[in-house]
Amino acid sequence: MKRSVARRFPAAAAALVAATSAGVVLAMPPASAAAGAATGYASQNGGTTGGQGGATVRATSGTQIHQALCGRAGSSTPITIQVEGRINHGNTTKVSGDSCETAAGVIELKRISNVTIIGVGSGAVFDQLGIHIRESRNIIIRNVTIQNVKKSGSPTSNGGDAIGMEKNVRNVWVDHATLLASGGESEGFDGLFDMKDNTQYVTLSYSTLRNSGRGGLVGSSESDTSNGFVTYHHNLYQNIDSRTPLLRGGIGHMYNNHYVDVHESGINSRAGAKAKVENNYFKDVHDALGTFYTDEAGYWQVSGNTFDNVTWSAPDEETNPAGPNPTSTTSVGIPYSYRLDQTSCVPGIVSRTAGANTGMRESDGTC
Template sequence: MRKTRFIAAAGTAVAAGAIALVLPNAQASAAVTGSASGFATQNGGTTGGAGGTTVRATTGTQIHQALCGRASASTPIVIEVTGTINHGNTTKVSGASCNTAADRIELKDISNVTIVGVGSAVFDQLGIHIRNSSNIIIQNVTVQNVKKSGSPTSNGGDAIGMETDVHNIWVDHTSLIASGGESAGYDGLFDMKDNTKYVTLSYSILRNSGRGGLVGSGDSDLANGPVTFHHNWYENIDSRTPLLRGATAHIYNNYYHSLNESGINPRAGGKARVDNNYFQDSKDVLGTFYTDLPGYWQVSGNIFDNVTWTAPGEDNNPAGPNPVSNTSVSIPYAYTLDNASCVPAVVKATAGANTGLKSSTGTCATTTSSPSPTTSSSPSTSPSTPPSPSTSPTQPSGTNLSLASGAGADGSSKASGTSYGNVKDASLSTYWSPSGTTGDISIKWGSATTVSRINLREVTSGVIGSYQVVNGATGAVLASGSGAGVISFAATSTTKITFRITAASGTPKVAEFETYAS
C-alpha cells in the first residue's frame, strides 16, 4: 500500500533516501485525479510520478528536498503540496537527483514527477520553471502574481514556463493569475519555448494578464508543439491566448471572456485547430497579428458573442468577422466536444484549482467533485488546512474595523464606475465589482489588527460562488467556502484581510466588506 511522507523541514542538502516521517497507511491520500488528455497522451504518454513514493510538502524548500532526496533524477515521485509557497520558504537544495534554485520552483534535468495541490496550494509570487525535463504533471494549484521586474522577481515573470528540451507535460485544474501587464512587471502565464513538445493545458483559469502565453519565443524558435488547450477559462487577457510561432495547437471547448487586444495568434507558419470555443466581449479573438509572417487556422463550431474585429492591414490579418478555415489540422487522439453554447457553464464549473477536479462529460454536463485528499492529523510536521468557515446571516456585533480611522481598501481589479473604497463607506447603495466575475477585495490597516469575523454584503445576494479569506500580509488561507455573508475563522493579527472570489454566477457587487475582532 502506498505511504505518504512529509519532508524534513530543515537543511538545504539532501542525500538520496533522506525523506522522513512515514505516516500510517490510513493517512495516505489520493494523488492525481484522471489521466492526461490531448497531445500529452502522445509520444509515450504523460504519467508523472505514478507508481512512485508520495510525500507532502508545505514549503518550496520541501518540494526541492523531495526532488533531491530521490535515488535518481528519474525516480518517480508524487509531491502533494498544501499551504502557501513563496520566496520566504523556498531555498536552493543540492543533490545528485536535482538542480534547484532559490527564487522559483525548479523542475530542471528531471523526469517522472507529479506536483498536486491538496486543499489550498498557492504559489505566491513564485513561478514554476520546467527545463530539460519530461513526464511532468502539475494539478490543482494556484500560481499568482509572478513578476519579472519589481520585487520579488521569479521565473522571468512567467507563472509556468517551459524551455529547452521539454516534453510530455500535463497541466490541469490550475489557476494562473497576474495583476497586470508587462508595464506592471508581469510576463506570460503559460509559456513554451526552445523545443517544448507534447503539452496539454486543461481545465485551468488564466486571468488578469497582459499575456496569456506563447509557444515559441521568437520568429526563429519554431521547433515547439504540438500543444492542446481545452476547457480553459481565459479572462481579462490582453493578448496571446496563445501566440503560436510555427507550432500546431488543438484549441477546443475553451471560454474566452474579455480578450482586450487579440486572442489566438498563429504566426510564422503556426497552425491552430479551433473547435467549439465560446468567445465573449472580446476583440480580434483569432488571426495573425503584429507580423507579416502568416499563420493558419481550421475553425468549426465556435460562438462569437459580442466580438469586434479590426480591418486587415500589413501586420494585421484578423480571421473575422466571419472566420473560415484556411488550413486543416489532423488530430491523432480521441476527444469529445461539448457544444459551444454550453461551454461557459461547463468551464465555469470545472476550471481552476479547488473546483473538486470536476471535468466535462462531453455532453454539456460535468462529473461530480472528486474526494478531497485526506490531510494528516500527525503532530508538528503535519500541514494545516484552512478550517471550514462558520457562516451566518446574522449581523455581527461589535465595532466594524473597516471603518476605523486609517483603514483602507484595495483589490485586484475594479469594474468601471466602481471603487475599492465603496466597500468601507457604510453605504449599501455603493459597491465594488471586479473587472470580471472573480477578483480580490481587501481591507488594510496601518498597524496589526486582530480579525476573526468578516461580513460580505452583496447588492444582489447569491452571485458570489466559491471564495477564500486570505491573510493579506502572509498569503495564508484562513477560510474557504461558497456564498457571502458572515464568515468566522481563527483570530488573526494582520495588516490586511483579503476576500478572494474564485467563482461567481455573474459579476459580483460587494456593497460592504465589514471586519470584526470577534
Template sequence: MRRSVALRLSAVAGVAGVAGAIALGLPQQEASAAAGGVTGYATQNGGTTGGAGGATVRASTGTQIHAALCNRAATSTPIIIEVQGTINHGNTTKVSGSSCNTAADVIELKSISNVTIVGVGSGATFDQLGIHIRDSSNIIIQNVTVKNVKKSGSPLSNGGDAIGMESTVRNVWVDHATLEASGGESAGFDGLFDMKNDVEYVTLSYSILRNSGRGGLVGSSETDTGNNFLTFHHNRYENIDSRTPLLRGATAHMYNNHYFNLRESGINSRAGAKAKVDNNYFEDSKDVLGTFYTDAAGYWQVSGNVFDNVTWSAPGTDNKPAGPNVTSNTTVSIPYAFSLDGASCVPALVAATAGANKGLAVSNGSCSATAGPTGGPSTSPSTSAGPSTPASPSPSASQPSGANLSIGAGADGSSKASGTSYGNVKDGSLSTIWSPNGATGDISIKWSAATRVAKINIREASGSSIGSYQVLNGATGAVLASGTGGGVISFPATSTTKITFKITASSGTPKIAEFETYAS
C-alpha cells in the same frame, strides 16, 4: 458581428441556467494526484504519467518540494509531491543533490523526469513565485494556484512566468490550475503559460488564466518554431490583453475554452503555426483569432465556435484577423481521442470545472460536470466509426454465480457513442450496448447504498475491441484490478457505491453489452 442585445441576453440567461444545474452535481472532495485522465497531445509520445508508481510525499514549503526532488535515488525516480499551503520566496531555497538541480525563489524542475506536483487539502498557492520546467519530461502539475509572478519589480522571480517551459521539454500536463497576475508588462508581469526552445506534447486543461497582459507564448521569436503538439481545452481566459496563446510554428488544438474580455487579440497564429479551433466560446472580446503584429502568416481550422460580441479590426500588412466571417484556411489532423461539448454550454461548464480547488471536476462529454479522473492515461488515436448493431456475445466459460447486482442499479460514464446508452449495460439484454465516443472511456455501475462487489463480468458485443483496462472503486478512485480484454474479472471484495470499468487503450471501438457485478 455583434448580435442583438435581446439575443445576447437570452443566451446569457440560458447559460446561467446551465451553470446552476451543473454546480448542483459537483462533488466536494480533497484533490489527489491523478495520473489518469490525461488528455490531448500529452497522451502522445509514450504518454504522460508524472510520478505515478513512485513514493508520495507532502510539502508545505518550496524548500520541502526541492528536498523531495533531491532525495530521490535518481533524476528519473518517480515521485508524487502533494502540496498544501502557501509557497513563497521566504520558504523556497536551493537544495542540492545528485537527483536535482534547484534554485532559490522559484520551483525549478530542471533536468529531471517522472514528477507530479498536486495541490491537496485546503489548497496549494505559489505566491509571487513561478514553476519553471527546463530540460525535463513527464511532468504533471495539478490543482495549484500560481499568482503574481513578476519578471521585474519586487520581489523577483526567474523569468516572470507563472508556469514556464524551456529547452527540450517533453510531455507535460497542467490541469486544474489557476494562473493569474494583477497587471501587464508595465507592472512587471510577463506570461502566464509560456513555452519556448523545443517544447513538445503539452496539454493545458481545466485551468483559469486571468488578469494579465499576456496569456502565454509558444516560441520566443519568429525563428523559434521548434515547439509543437499542444492542446488547450476547457480553460477560461479572462481579462487578458493578448496571447491566448501566441503560436509560432506549432500545431495546436484549442477546444471548449471560454475566452472572455480579450482586449487586444486572442489566438495569434503566426510563423507557419496551425491552430485547430473547435467549439470554443468567445465573449466580449476583440480580434480573437488571426495573425497579428507580424507579416509571418499562420493558419487555422475552425468549427462550432460561438462569437458573442466579438469585434474585428480591419486587415493590414501586420494584422490579418480571421473575422468577421471566420473560415478555415488549413486542415489539422488530430491523433488522439477527444469529446466536444457544444459551444453554447462552454461558459457554464468551464465555470463549474476549471481552476484549482474544484475537486478535479471534468466534463463528461455531454455538457455536464462529473467527478475528477482516475486511472491510466489514454494514448490511443480516436476512431470515428460508430457502433454497429451488436450480435449476442457468448457467455464467459467462468460465468459467476449469484445475483447480478447491476440489474436495478444506476449507470453513468465518461462518454457514449451515438446510438448507445449507459443503461444498456445493465438491462439484462445482450442486444443493446454502450460504446465510448472513441477508443477509450469509462462506464460505471452505481448504487444508492454501499454494496459488496468482488467480481465483474464485462460481456463484449461482436466486433468489440477492448485493449487495456482498470477496474476502479468509483467512490474512492482506488484501482482494484487491471489487465486486457473483457470477461470475468476478480478482485478483493470491496464495499462501495460505484464500480468503474475504465478502458485505457483499444485498437478499435469497444462495445459492451453487459457490465455484470457480483458479490462473490
C-alpha cells in the same frame, strides 16, 4: 508594436493558506491524487504519467518540494509531491543533490523526469513564485494556484512567468490550475503559460488564466518554431490583453475554451503555425483569431465556435484577422480521441470545472 488599450486588472483574489505541517512526510497517495489521466497532446509521445508508481511525499514549503526532488535515488525516479499551504520566496531555498538542480526563489524542475506536483487539502498557493521546467520530461502539475509572478520589481521569479517551459521539454500536463497576474508588462508581469526552445507534447486543461497582459506563448521569436503539439481545452481566459495563446510554428489544438474580455488579440497563429479551433465560446473579445503584429502568416481550421460581441480589426500588412466571418485556411489532423462539448454549454461547464480547488471535476458532456 505596443497597443494602447485600457486594462482592468484587479488584484489577484486567491486566498493565502497557511502551511499545516513542519516536515516532509511520506504517505500513500489518496484517490484524488491518483485520479485522472493526461489528455490531448500530453497523452502522445509515450504519454504523460508524472510520478505514477513512485513514492508520495508531502510538502508545505518550496524548500520541501526541492528536498523531495533531491532526495530521490535518481533524477528519473518517479515521485508525487502533494503540496499544501502558501509557497513563497521566504520558504523556497536552493537544495543540492545528485538528482536535482534547484534554485532559490523559483520551483526548479531542471533535467529531471517523472514528477507530479499536486495541490491537496486546503490548497496550494504559489505566491509570487513561478514553476520553471527546463530540459525535463513527463511532468504533471495539478490543482495549484500560481499568482503574481514578476520579472521586474520585487520579488522576482521565473522571468515573470507563472509556468515557463524551455529547452527540450517533452510531455507536460497542467490541469485544474489557477494562473493569475495583476497587470501586464508595465506592472512587472510576463506570461502565465509559456513554452519555448523545443518544447513539445503539452496539454493545459480545466484551468483558469486571469488578469494578465499575456496569456501565454509557444515560441519566443519568429525563428523559434521547434515547439508545438499543444492542446488547450476547457480553460477560462478572462481579462487578458493578448496571447491566448500566441503560437509560432507547430500545431495547437484549442477546443471548448471560454474566452471572456480579451482586449487586444486572442489566438495569434503566426510564423507557419497551424491552430485547430473548435467549439470555443468567445465573449467580449477583440480579434479572437488570426495573425497579428507580424507579416509571417499562420493558419487555422475553425468549426463550431461562437463569437459573441467579438470585434475585428481591419486587415493591413501586420494584421490578418480571421473574422468577421472566420473560415479555415488549413486542415489539421488530431492523433488522439476527444469529445467536443456543445459550444453553448461551454461557459457553464468551464465555470463549474476550471481552476484549482474545484474538486478536479471534468465535463460529463451535459450542460
